[in-house]
Amino acid sequence: MSVSDGVHLGIGLLALLVGVIVFWRLPVLTPTGIPARFPMLSIIIPARNEAGRISPLLRSLQMQRYHSFEVLVVDDHSTDQTAMIARSFGAKVLRNETVESGSGKSAACWIGAQHAKGQWLLFLDADTSFMDADGLVKLLGSYQRKGARGILSLQPYHTVHRLYENVSAIFNVIVIAGMNVFTYWGSRFNTAGSFGPCILCHKDDYFLTGGHRNVQGAILDDLALGQAFLDKNLPVHCxxxxxxxxxxxxxxxxxxxxxxxxxxxxxxxxxxxxIVMLMIIVWISGGFISTGALISSLAAFNPGAMMISALLYAAYALQTLLFARRCGNFNRGLFVLYPILFLFFIAIHLYSLFRARVLHSVKWKGRKIEV
Known part of the structure; x- marks a missing residue:
């Protein structure tokens, strides 16, 4: 084995260790009993052209054992049957009539909060759904045990149905690791904000921070909302x-x-x-370096280097698979070719930088969003 091969393998092993540190754990709800009662809950669902996705969520809400809640679907300028479907499930439909700066998810959430009757507010993306009939009880019980203050946000488990959806695997890992609080050091770093698809908070805390009205200019309202709570010394649990x-x-x-x-x-x-960003970069770089070491050993037909680099490549594939399976039911077999997933992530990240730094805009659901 050459000196350069040894260096590459050493860097690959170091990057594997960095990966363990940066995505040390992803804790989930651990119910320890069912409290006797909860305050009235308002479930707020911002929806723009969600006719093809909102039914599973509304159906899962109907199946909940806990029933003391209202469902407010805020129709944000939909051009499909979103409102009609929501009403068919018994949800109250509100319309976001404003345009330009008053449109978008944040504005829809703010409208829902203003009409909410509940003491606790649960903001859900239209593409989410509860996995069983006790989902709400688990969520509300956990929030109550944490003192019912600030935000409790969950990153939903990603359910994959079609092959192309698996390319989201690395994005899911990076989104979660990038929240800062899932490293080996845990809460020594402040959270980057909150997860957007599922946010539970107390109504008084929400209006104290200004809620979504205060973050309407933010592209990632979830991160901005979490920061608004932190600015008021309110906890954010992810x-x-x-x-x-x-x-x-x-x-x-x-x-x-x-x-x-x-x-x-x-x-x-x-x-x-x-520091977390640096570790993420090291981990991704290590994946490419390990792949390069394997290709180099195969080209040189060095049996010793081939065996060691193949073991390192397999270790990286396994680690990437384990990380991804914490986030969703991604296809296990695809991680044999994990460098392709890494390359796709890098390509989209570079494209996003181009959109943000050069074009100063991104596109989403038919809207051009200024960055």
């Missing part, structure tokens, strides 16, 4: 949603997937702590 809530991201096709992740990564990386 957990994985496995066993409680799931979602299917971008079922419309690859174009929608690219636009969605481009929007998220255009500004999302700014909220990640520099």
């Amino acid at each position: 957990l994985g949603g496995s066993g409680v809530i799931t979602f299917r991201m971008y079922p419309e096709g690859l174009k929608s997937l690219i636009e969605g992740w481009c929007k998220s990564f255009a500004v999302g990386s700014k909220s990640t702590h520099p």
Whole structure:
């Protein structure tokens, strides 16, 4: 084995260790009993052209054992049957009549909060759904045990149905690791914000921070809302949603997937702590270096280097698989070719930087969003 091969393998091993540190764990809800009662809950669902995705969520809400809640669907200028479907499930439909700066998810959430009757507010994306009939009880019980203050947000478990959806695997890992609080050091870093698809908070805390009205100019309202709570010294708890809530991201096709992740990564990386960001970069780089070491050993037909580099490559594939399976039911077999997933992530990240730094805009759901 040459000196350069040894250096590459050493860097690959170091990057594997960095990966363990940066994504040390993803805690999930662990119910320890069912409290006797909860305050009235208002479930607020912002929806723009969600006719093809909102039914599973509304159906899962009807199945909940806990029933003391209202469902407010805020129709944000939909051109499909979103409102009609929501009403068919018994939801109260509100319309966001404003345009330009008053449109979008944040404005819809703010309208829902203003009409809410509940003491607790639960904001859910239309593509989420609860995994069983006790999902709400688990979520509300956990919030109550945490003192019912600030935000409890869950990153839903990503359910994959079609092959192309698996390319979101690395994005899911980076989104979660980039929240800062899932490293080996845990809460020593402040959270980057909150997860957007599922946010539970107390109504008084929400209006104290200004809620979504205060973050209407933000592309990633979830991160901005979490920061608004932190600015008021209110806690923000982030957990994985496995066993409680799931979602299917971008079922419309690859174009929608690219636009969605481009929007998220255009500004999302700014909220990640520099040390965490550095570790993420090292981990991704190590994946490419390990791949390069394997290709180099095969080209040189060096049996010793081939065996060691193949073991390192397999270790990277396994680690990437384990990380991804914490986030969703991604196809296990695809991780044999994990460098392709890494390359796709890098390509979209570079494209998002181009959109943000050069074009100063991103596209999402037919809207051009200024960055």
